[in-house]
Amino acid sequence: MTHLHFMPAPDFDPDDELVPHLTRDPSTGLCWPGPTVPEPAFIVLAGFIVDACAEATDGCLVEPDGTCEHGHPSWLRRLGVI
Numbered sequence: 001m002t003h004l005h006f007m008p009a010p011d012f013d014p015d016d017e018l019v020p021h022l023t024r025d026p027s028t029g030l031c032w033p034g035p036t037v038p039e040p041a042f043i044v045l046a047g048f049i050v051d052a053c054a055e056a057t058d059g060c061l062v063e064p065d066g067t068c069e070h071g072h073p074s075w076l077r078r079l080g081v082i
């Protein structure tokens with residue numbers, strides 16, 4: 001009998017953990033449009049808070065807790081940060 005030792009594939013990597021997106025505005029219940037630009041890195045998100053200027057999920061610049069004229073929330077709202 002042969003014992004094969006497989007390296008188990010890690011199915012949970014804290015470094016790769018995706019932040020769940022909010023898909024609708026918690027205050028109005030209205031669905032947000034899906035992002036049209038890639039999700040920024042965490043360090044970029046942190047910069048949004050420092051700069052009090054954030055990128056919306058379609059690339060527009062908005063206030064950190066704002067929504068652009070096209071209905072896209074800031075990434076900070078989308079990711080439930082604020």
Ligand SMILES: [Zn+2]
Nearest residue numbers: 058060068070
């Ligand atoms: Zn926009």
